[in-house]
Amino acid sequence: MNKELQDSLKRKAAVKAADYVENGMIVGLGSGSTVTMLVDELGRRVQKDGLQFTGVATSISTAQQAKSLGIKIVDLDMVDAIDLTIDGADEVDSHFNGIKGGGGNLLWEKIVAINSKKIIWVVDQSKVVDTIGAFHLAVDVIPLGSQHLLKKFDDAGLKPVIRIGKDDHPFKTDSNNLIIDLHLQKIEEAKKLADYLIKTVGVVEHGLFLNMVDTVIVGKEGTPQVLTNPN
Numbered sequence: 001m002n003k004e005l006q007d008s009l010k011r012k013a014a015v016k017a018a019d020y021v022e023n024g025m026i027v028g029l030g031s032g033s034t035v036t037m038l039v040d041e042l043g044r045r046v047q048k049d050g051l052q053f054t055g056v057a058t059s060i061s062t063a064q065q066a067k068s069l070g071i072k073i074v075d076l077d078m079v080d081a082i083d084l085t086i087d088g089a090d091e092v093d094s095h096f097n098g099i100k101g102g103g104g105n106l107l108w109e110k111i112v113a114i115n116s117k118k119i120i121w122v123v124d125q126s127k128v129v130d131t132i133g134a135f136h137l138a139v140d141v142i143p144l145g146s147q148h149l150l151k152k153f154d155d156a157g158l159k160p161v162i163r164i165g166k167d168d169h170p171f172k173t174d175s176n177n178l179i180i181d182l183h184l185q186k187i188e189e190a191k192k193l194a195d196y197l198i199k200t201v202g203v204v205e206h207g208l209f210l211n212m213v214d215t216v217i218v219g220k221e222g223t224p225q226v227l228t229n230p231n
């Protein structure tokens with residue numbers, strides 16, 4: 001799929017998702033290019049339609065964008081709970097298991113997600129897959145000892161690579177951690193992998209979001225498709 005078409009499908013999903021935001025809600029705002037489109041749309045509705053809600057951002061860049069559009073942003077610890085979080089994803093399968101972290105924001109995204117009453121993902125149709133794993137799986141790690149962790153993952157056959165940023169230096173997350181990307185191609189036993197990763201000392205969080213999302217809005221030609229998680 002070419003980028004122009006993909007962006008138009010992302011935008012369709014993002015605009016549809018904006019309909020779920022109601023006055024007075026506390027809304028988790030994810031990260032990535034699809035969420036950038038969502039935040040643009042929400043900013044437009046705040047300015048033109050008088051929509052009023054409070055956002056909790058999953059990255060510094062989302063917070064900056066939202067504030068610049070007149071959306072009120074507060075820290076997660078200032079709210080009791082988040083009514084709805086809308087976020088992007090890199091892949092999602094029919095069991096509503098997904099990979100996130102393409103932009104390196106998975107830690108904040110997961111913290112916001114687990115404090116949300118409802119989660120919606122906005123994706124274009126290329127991201128709906130039979131088996132997750134073709135997209136690299138991001139693992140957020142503490143810098144101290146990260147070379148040892150890299151070797152451990154390599155020995156375990158997880159094909160790890162330290163993510164490099166645009167400045168040719170190791171990519172730093174908003175929490176100043178590093179990202180190790182696992183190039184697995186296929187993840188057959190996602191729960192087992194998630195358990196292994198989270199128990200490994202030095203790992204802060206990983207990008208497997210297993211059966212956490214309630215609704216996936218898929219941008220496709222024509223009307224976006226709304227997939228509802230039965231579990």
Ligand code: 5RP
Nearest residue numbers: 032033034088101102103105
């Ligand atoms: C960032 C993420 C993003 O939500 C994910 O990478 C999707 O991004 P995009 O909407 O740009 O395709 O998880 O950490």
